[in-house]
Every structure is written in C-alpha cells, then in structure tokens.
Amino acid sequence: MTVHFFSALFCEAKPIIKHYDLSKLENLNTFSIYSSNEGDITLTITGIGKNNAIKAIKYHHDSMHTHKSDIWLNIGIAGHKNISVGDIRLINKITDDEDKKSWYPQIIFKSECPSIDLVSLNAPSTNYKACLYDMEASGFYQTAIQYGTIELVQSLKIISDNSRTSISKINAENVESLIKLNIDAIEKVLSELKILAKQITSEEKLPNYYELFIEKWHFTQSEKYRLKRMLAKINIRYSNENIFESTNHLGTGKLVLKELENKLTNINFSLN
Amino acid sequence: MIDTIYIENEIATHPRTKKILKRFSKATQIKCDRYSEIFNRKSQNFRLQKNNPALILAKKHKGMVLPIPKQFGIGAKHNYYFSHMLNCIYDCRYCFLQGMFQSANYVLFVNYEDFINDIESLVKTHSSDEVHFFSGYDCDSLALDPVTHFISDFLPFFEENENALIELRTKSTQIASLLKRPVINNCVVAFSFTPEKIASLLEHKTPAISKRLEAAIKLQKAGWNIGLRFDPLIYTKDFTDQYKTLFNRVFSEINIDLLHSVSLGNFRLPKDYFRKLEKLYPEELLLASPLVEDDGIISYPGDLRDEMVKFCENKIKKYTPKEKFFPCYEVA
Ligand code: SF4
Numbered sequence: 362m363t364v365h366f367f368s369a370l371f372c373e374a375k376p377i378i379k380h381y382d383l384s385k386l387e388n389l390n391t392f393s394i395y396s397s398n399e400g401d402i403t404l405t406i407t408g409i410g411k412n413n414a415i416k417a418i419k420y421h422h423d424s425m426h427t428h429k430s431d432i433w434l435n436i437g438i439a440g441h442k443n444i445s446v447g448d449i450r451l452i453n454k455i456t457d458d459e460d461k462k463s464w465y466p467q468i469i470f471k472s473e474c475p476s477i478d479l480v481s482l483n484a485p486s487t488n489y490k491a492c493l494y495d496m497e498a499s500g501f502y503q504t505a506i507q508y509g510t511i512e513l514v515q516s517l518k519i520i521s522d523n524s525r526t527s528i529s530k531i532n533a534e535n536v537e538s539l540i541k542l543n544i545d546a547i548e549k550v551l552s553e554l555k556i557l558a559k560q561i562t563s564e565e566k567l568p569n570y571y572e573l574f575i576e577k578w579h580f581t582q583s584e585k586y587r588l589k590r591m592l593a594k595i596n597i598r599y600s601n602e603n604i605f606e607s608t609n610h611l612g613t614g615k616l617v618l619k620e621l622e623n624k625l626t627n628i629n630f631s632l633n
Numbered sequence: 634m635i636d637t638i639y640i641e642n643e644i645a646t647h648p649r650t651k652k653i654l655k656r657f658s659k660a661t662q663i664k665c666d667r668y669s670e671i672f673n674r675k676s677q678n679f680r681l682q683k684n685n686p687a688l689i690l691a692k693k694h695k696g697m698v699l700p701i702p703k704q705f706g707i708g709a710k711h712n713y714y715f716s717h718m719l720n721c722i723y724d725c726r727y728c729f730l731q732g733m734f735q736s737a738n739y740v741l742f743v744n745y746e747d748f749i750n751d752i753e754s755l756v757k758t759h760s761s762d763e764v765h766f767f768s769g770y771d772c773d774s775l776a777l778d779p780v781t782h783f784i785s786d787f788l789p790f791f792e793e794n795e796n797a798l799i800e801l802r803t804k805s806t807q808i809a810s811l812l813k814r815p816v817i818n819n820c821v822v823a824f825s826f827t828p829e830k831i832a833s834l835l836e837h838k839t840p841a842i843s844k845r846l847e848a849a850i851k852l853q854k855a856g857w858n859i860g861l862r863f864d865p866l867i868y869t870k871d872f873t874d875q876y877k878t879l880f881n882r883v884f885s886e887i888n889i890d891l892l893h894s895v896s897l898g899n900f901r902l903p904k905d906y907f908r909k910l911e912k913l914y915p916e917e918l919l920l921a922s923p924l925v926e927d928d929g930i931i932s933y934p935g936d937l938r939d940e941m942v943k944f945c946e947n948k949i950k951k952y953t954p955k956e957k958f959f960p961c962y963e964v965a
Binding site for chain 1: 636637639661663664665666670671674676677678680681682684685686687830831834835867868869870871911912915916917918919920921922923924925934937
C-alpha cells in the first residue's frame with residue numbers, strides 16, 4: 362500500500378515533504394513528484410486549478426503505477442465564511458462550480474476531524490458561504506477515483522481565509538505554517554485510512570506457489586487466471602500442504618488444473 | 634450507529650425523513666439529488682463500507698413491486714417482492730447483497746405510500762386469488778424497524794386486505810413493534826436459521842440462534858404466524874450432525890401445530906456475484922468449499938446438494954406436514 366499526497370502549491374506540500382523526508386524524483390518533470398526512499402509515500406504538486414489537478418493525477422498514476430489498495434490524499438487550503446483560520450476539515454461533498462457536478466467522498470472511519478462540503482471554483486472568491494471553497498478538489502477527486510478505491514480517496518482542507526481574515530493575507534510562509542500545524546491531524550486520518558487499506562487485498566498479490574507452477578508448466582492466459590483463483594483457495598483450504606510438491610509429478614498444465622479442481626470439489630471439507 | 638445520512642432533495646421534507654433525522658440528530662447530513670450519486674458507484678468497496686455504512690434516504694420511482702424468482706413461493710399463485718430498503722445491518726458471508734451491490738450503505742426508500750399503492754393495485758388485479766408479498770429480499774425486514782417503522786406503516790394495509798399476505802424475512806430480534814400491535818393472520822414472520830456453529834462462523838453481527846428462536850417463540854405465543862427458513866443450506870463435513878441438532882432444537886421449542894410454513898433452500902450465487910466475493914474476501918474458507926459452476930450459478934455439486942437436501946427434507950418432514958413444507962429448488 363502506498364500513500365499518494367497531492368497539493369496544488371509547493372508551500373502546501375513543503376511540511377509534508379519535510380515530515381516524511383521525501384525527495385524529488387528528478388527523472389519526472391511534467392509535474393514535480395516526491396517520494397520516500399521506500400516508495401511507500403509519494404507526493405505530487407499539481408499546480409493551481411481543476412485542469413492542472415486532473416493532468417497531475419493522471420501523470421502521477423502513470424508514473425507511480427498506483428494500486429487499488431493505495432491511499433489518495435489531497436491536502437490544501439480553502440476559504441470559509443466563519444470557520445477559524447488553521448482549522449482542518451475532511452470533505453464529504455465536492456461540487457464543481459462550473460458544471461455543478463457533485464461527488465461524495467465516503468468517510469467510513471471515525472475521525473476527530475469534522476467534515477464539510479466544498480465547492481471547487483475556477484477562480485479565487487471572497488463571497489464566503491457555509492461551505493469551503495478551493496480550486497482543485499473536484500479535479501483531484503474525479504480523477505483519483507478512476508484509479509483508486511473510493512473509500513481511500515479523501516480531501517483534507519485547512520482553512521486559510523474567512524470573512525474576517527482576508528484572502529490577501531495569504532502568503533507562502535503562512536500557508537506552510539498552517540499545514541505544519543495540522544500534520545498530526547493529517548497523520549491521524551492517514552492511520553485510519555491505512556487500517557481500511559489493509560482490508561483490500563491487492564490484485565497484484567500472487568498466491569503461494571503460483572510462480573513455481575507458471576515456470577514448470579505451460580498455461581494459456583485464461584488457464585493462468587483459473588490457476589490463480591484455484592491456488593488462492595487451495596492455500597486457504599490445504600494450508601499445511603505444499604501443493605507444488607504434491608502435483609509435481611503431473612505432466613501438463615491441464616492435468617495440474619484438473620488435480621486442483623478435484624482437490625477443491627473434494628467434500629472432505631470442514632468450515633471450522 | 635449511523636454517522637452519516639445522505640438525503641435526496643426530493644424527499645428532504647418528507648415526514649418520514651424528518652423523523653429519522655430527528656432520531657440521528659448527531660449524524661452528519663449531506664444533501665444529494667439522487668441516491669445513485671452515492672450508492673453503487675464504480676470503485677466503491679463493499680467490504681470497506683461495511684465498516685461503517687451510511688444511511689441514504691431516497692425516493693423509489695419505479696420497479697417498486699416485482700415478481701419473485703420461480704420456486705421461492707410459499708403456496709400462492711401470485712408472488713411479488715418489494716424492498717423498502719437496500720442492504721442490511723448484518724454481515725453474512727454468503728449474502729448475495731455483497732455480490733449485487735458495490736456499496737454497503739443502507740438505502741431507505743421513504744415513500745412507503747407509493748409502495749403501498751403498487752401493492753394495492755396488484756391485490757386488485759388478483760382480487761380473486763391470494764397474493765403473497767415478500768419483504769426481506771434486499772434487506773432484513775425487521776433489523777432496522779426501530780428506525781424505519783416498516784411494521785407500523787405497512788401492516789395496516791395488510792390488515793385491511795386479507796387476500797394479500799406479507800412475509801417478513803428476518804434474523805433479527807426486533808419484534809417490539811409486532812408485539813405492540815394486534816396480530817393479523819396474513820403476515821408471516823419468517824426466521825432464517827443455520828446450525829449454531831455455522832452461524833457463528835458466517836453470520837456476522839446477527840443475533841445468536843437462541844435469541845432468534847426466543848423471538849420466534851415469543852411472537853408465536855402472541856399469536857403471530859411463524860415461518861422457518863433453512864436457507865441457504867451450508868455444507869461442512871459434519872453437516873448431518875449440525876443440522877440434526879438444529880432441527881431437534883428448533884422443532885422441540887417451537888409449537889409445530891401453529892407453524893405457518895417451513896422452507897429449505899440451497900446455497901447458490903450467480904457466478905459474477907461469487908467472483909466479487911472472492912475478491913472482497915480472499916481469505917474466506919466458505920468460498921473454498923466444494924463448489925461448482927452450472928449455467929452461471931455457483932453451488933455445491935449435484936450429488937452433495939441432493940444428499941444435503943434429502944437429509945434435511947427427511948428430518949423436516951418428520952416434524953412438519955407436507956402442505957407446510959416448501960422446497961426452494963427443483964423437486965425431482
Ligand atoms: S441477514 Fe440476510 S440480508 Fe442480512 S446480511 Fe444476512 S443474508 Fe444478507
């Protein structure tokens with residue numbers, strides 16, 4: 362499982378880059394992508410606006426080869442009528458101001474962080490309302506859910522301006538400190554998401570012995586699919602048996618599949 | 634219990650919506666246009682959502698009352714089902730809902746009036762025959778009754794329409810609303826049972842068999858028609874011992890003379906649903922049972938199926954007269 366962070370601006374990303382000790386991947390230039398040494402945490406700076414977010418997420422997915430069990434987090438600043446500057450919110454509804462389309466991030470974990478709806482605008486606004494305003498979340502969300510699992514794609518926004526604290530006071534320095542102040546809250550959300558992500562078995566994960574079977578016998582593409590499914594079950598049902606050894610004497614892949622099928626339809630089966 | 638409630642704008646001011654929102658006053662409320670914006674989206678994960686399902690209050694527009702699949706009736710010529718709710722608070726590992734839906738969120742269609750209108754017109758269409766309506770296909774009929782008030786809102790219609798019968802299919806012990814109201818003869822409360830060991834392995838979050846049986850007995854004593862549903866039959870090596878124990882227990886505690894019906898059904902899932910379950914729960918032993926595919930349906934191999942059915946039929950028939958027994962499979 363990998364965590365993918367996305368922020369529009371470097372100043373939003375900087376505290377995360379520092380906190381997780383990420384380094385810039387110099388071979389990727391279309392968007393700036395950072396990664397931990399182990400590759401388990403990555404971050405892309407998307408640039409401002411919906412269209413940039415869409416392009417950056419596609420680029421990130423293509424470059425980093427993401428999986429269904431990965432976590433996608435959009436971290437950024439947003440404005441609101443009266444929520445205090447520095448407060449953090451999870452986003453439970455994202456509406457694109459341009460086409461009025463809405464998306465509903467599924468917050469299925471318990472979080473101390475309250476949730477709120479957000480409208481993604483094409484340009485900054487000081488016409489504050491009872492929802493958050495930003496410029497990227499709709500682009501981020503609609504693209505990220507094409508690659509990830511909906512429940513693991515979330516947006517976290519930190520209030521940068523409201524009707525009392527003008528948007529004109531925002532600068533790189535205070536954005537950075539606002540995000541930095543909320544690193545703990547971000548970590549907490551992340552740890553909840555990690556618990557969920559563990560419940561998704563990556564489709565990339567191969568069952569035990571699969572590669573040995575593939576090396577020894579020839580299987581067509583559809584036979585490989587069957588083999589994978591059957592081996593996964595054999596591993597659960599006959600967990601103490603080395604299935605590769607017990608089928609080693611068979612001459613062809615077809616005979617192997619037949620043998621596995623026989624083992625699975627054998628009625629000597631106990632649920633307890 | 635419910636942290637998040639989505640509300641379709643169209644039914645935001647419906648009295649039932651207001652009542653539910655009042656009950657969950659601390660839940661986050663999110664407005665939407667159609668429930669399909671949230672429910673069953675591509676890339677949703679049923680298993681993850683099951684950790685903390687949201688409630689979606691919606692309006693059902695069409696397809697409210699539908700004919701039931703062949704072989705699922707309990708004696709009437711005309712049989713329909715309706716689902717005022719999609720999904721269930723329980724988490725049975727064999728449940729077809731996991732395969733049918735991408736989402737584990739609960740959808741509650743609050744426009745009960747429209748369901749009742751459709752039921753009424755079907756009752757009129759078949760005015761000279763008995764018509765059965767089944768309510769627990771896409772949810773458990775009673776499990777969320779304290780929230781949905783399904784019983785108090787639907788049963789009065791059946792009270793006035795005696796040629797219609799409603800089956801409430803359940804594993805729940807939420808029977809207070811039934812005990813509170815006058816008994817009607819054209820309602821069957823049908824409890825599902827599997828042997829205790831199997832239930833504890835596969836029927837997560839459900840009341841224990843003893844509690845279900847207790848609820849059934851309480852209702853029966855109060856005068857309600859009780860049905861017993863041994864469906865799906867689940868195979869394990871000592872299934873004969875396990876089912877024998879279950880039958881002995883259930884039939885010795887329930888009043889057999891007053892039983893409305895007993896039915897028996899095989900474990901069967903459409904292949905696509907089964908494949909989805911394999912992906913959601915790759916570690917689940919049930920899915921590694923001896924199973925075969927036949928015509929797009931995954932079930933136990935024919936011989937095993939016949940053996941299980943025959944064993945259970947024989948046991949059930951010892952306790953139940955023929956006319957009260959309804960097999961939910963082709964009878965040879
Ligand atoms: S009680 Fe019925 S509807 Fe609910 S999870 Fe179990 S099988 Fe599914």
